[in-house]
Amino acid sequence: MPETDLALLLEAGQKAGEIASSYFGRDPRIWNKDDNAGPVTEADLAVNAHLAAVLQAARPDYGWLSEESEDAKARLTTRRQFVIDPIDGTRAFIERSRDWAISLAIVEDGVPLVGVVIMPERGKTYAALRGQGATLNGSRLSVTGQADLAAATVLTNKITMQPDFWKGGVTPPIKRTFRSSLAYRLCLVAEARFDAMMTLRPTWEWDIAAGALIVAEAGGTVTDRQARPLRLNNQMPQVNGVIAAGPVHRAIASALI
Structure with a gap:
């Protein structure tokens, strides 16, 4: 089991990317959520199941918030929470665009502590740890200096x-x-x-x-x-x-x- 939260998210996220990519471009089953909340596919649910099993087993004291899980509100009593979007950009996924992501964060006292965004079809892994900078595939990132x-x-x-x-x-x-x-x-x-x-x-x-x-x-x-x-x-x-x-x-x- 990975020792750090960042390593845990990276390992779980990479496997999640493999699961999602196994459905990509293959016409997965699609449902429409209640209240016009948008589409969900069998890929979203498969990724969510993997992440829930791995992450909650590794950190059972962390709360859980995911787009594809019922929010039981138990997270409100925890100091740290997993905040997960199994596939962010489901419409792009359905349309066979590569611009969809797997988004994984750990929040502590209302503020993100660890963040990982994986773009499986673009070969990109973004990562950040609070106070330690952000990277893309291991290279440091910096925003533009544009002020105008x-x-x-x-x-x-x-x-x-x-x-x-x-x-x-x-x-x-x-x-x-x-x-x-x-x-x-x-x-x-x-x-x-x-x-x-x-x-x-x-x-x-x-x-x-x-x-x-x-x-x-x-x-x-x-x-x-x-x-x-x-x-x-x-x-x-x-x-x-x-x-x-x-x-x-x-x-x-x-x-x-």
Whole structure:
């Protein structure tokens, strides 16, 4: 059994990636979740079963929060929790895009302690340990130095660009692009491929727990849409949107309503 939490997540995540890839591009069975919560595939469930078995056996005193497990709220009584998205970007997975991720985090007292995001079909493993920096396939990561909002490249969806979200009713002239997986968007900011990512919608903790730590350990700033620090392991496991960026974070947060 791996001795450290980071080694545990890396080992479990790599096997999870192998399981997910065994279904990828092979038309796995798909169901629609209740309340229009989106699709889930047999691959999501197989990965979740593997992670739940391995991680909970290794750390039985840690709480458990996963997109594909019933939230029994027992996690609220624990100091540390696994926060897991077995496949982040399920729609991309179904559409045979490679832009889906396995997102694994350990949260301590509301703050991510360890984060791993694995992109099996892209051969990427992002990892971070609080206070120890962030890496991609073992190489250190650092966010961009871009501070000018007008020159920033931002990963976000189209709805974010509506004038109603911006002061004065004017959308800044930022360069927008998109990826399906929130975890991957965060990691691309940490990798300095983009200057920022943001989502203004209520955001599930399992989508962002690992990636938020990876951005922070790459020197970035990660907050909710109102520039407040993220606090995780909430009763309702959501945060009020996410802004993750290098120096341009201040300009984005100041421009939003």
